[in-house]
Amino acid sequence: MASSQKPVDLLITGGTFVTMNPARDVLTDSVLVIDQGKFLWIGDRSTAFELFEPAQEIELSCEVVIPGLINVHGHWAMALFRGLVDDCALEDWLSMIWKVEAEVISEETVATGSRLAMLEMIRSGTTCAADMYWHYVVTTEAARKAGFRMVNGPSFADIEGFEEYRNTNQAIALDYLDEYQDVPLVHPCIQAHSAYMTNLDILSLVGKIARDRNLLFITHAAESKGEMDMVRQKYGKTPIEVLDAAGLLGDRTLLAHCVHLSDDEITLLGETGTSVAHCPSSNLKLSSGIARVAEMIKAGVNVAFGTDGAASNNDLDLFHEAQLAALVQKGVTGDPSVLPAEKVFSMLTIAGAQAVGLAEKIGSIEVGKLADLAILDFDVPNLTPCYDHYSHLVYAISAGDVCHVMVEGQFLMRNREMQTLDEAEIMEKAREIARTIRKI
Ligand SMILES: [Zn+2]
Structure with a gap:
């Protein structure tokens, strides 16, 4: 036998x-x-x-x-900025973070920050995570070498002061998408930072690339009141209306945050099969608001969890995110039966897989x-x-x-015990980078 x-x-x-x-x-x-x-x-x-x-x-x-848990929205290398800027609103937070990024972001610091993030994610049971950040090739390679599953791709943005390495270079983006289309552990996607940080030309380009290649599209949407005002000023519409008009909603689209949605927009996300990355810690800490998760789920929206970056969370622990989400939804709806534990755990796992197009x-x-x-x-x-x-x-x-x-x-x-990453070395490098940041 x-x-x-x-x-x-x-x-x-x-x-x-x-x-x-x-x-x-x-x-x-x-x-x-x-x-x-x-x-x-x-x-x-x-x-x-x-x-x-x-x-x-x-x-x-x-x-x-x-x-393994699936973190559908984050900015890995921002683990370097954990605890650097606390207790202020998104717009002030962003301008302070961008100032620091302009000084310290390089291929080397992004590699260290990404590895630091992976250590924390692995320690908290995460096996797959999406990222949106500068030097995306560096992060993808760091993940691949660590054996960690990653959803990543060029993130188009138009940010003043970042011309040197802004991600709007179409040729580089297409090269990345070609190169990683069949690499184990790497799941390429295409991203735009947000409606307020891009324009109709960029959104239309990203939409075309996503459709031509059948790629997952990720963007931030409806995160804060300040963003809602900026988008209305720029486009005369809400972020969801902008994305809808650009043909960017659908079952290959993942929207981070979605805190400020109208009833009709919740219905629209459900009807189009659009997924949402719910990031409760970040939304609460930046006073962005509380996403209407229970109502989104009722409308058939696929909602999964993202930690967002460690600079606004301030951890990358999805278990913590899930617990917070369940408790907050019960508190704000006045209904303890919303988001029952099995449903919440599905949002950490199979719904996360669906959100990043990997449910199969x-x-x-x-x-x-x-x-x-x-x-x-x-x-x-x-x-x-x-x-x-x-x-x-x-x-x-x-x-x-x-x-x-x-x-x-x-x-x-x-x-x-970490098997593929040198924890002590990565933490030492992160402390070294922090010494530079403290001088800014
Ligand atoms: Zn984000």
């Missing part, structure tokens, strides 16, 4: 699998087989050992295995999907006892409970 067993890379036995498959199965006494970077098989223990001969086996007990590949533990997962230690006081896994995953967990993280079959963190 032994000779008929199929050799496979890894077998995970025991523990609990919160699969997030369409049936929302939560499995115990099961075995998950991983091979060639994919989930190959899931089933009972005795059959697993008849069928497979694993190169490696992990035996779990109290641990919980979840699909990631977001759940299902046979055939890429092996992106996190393993959580539930043998801790804050998760004991456990009546309902979704409840703990939203209301009680903390980033420190994440013990292993895998992307496409490769461990990026094992027993809380």
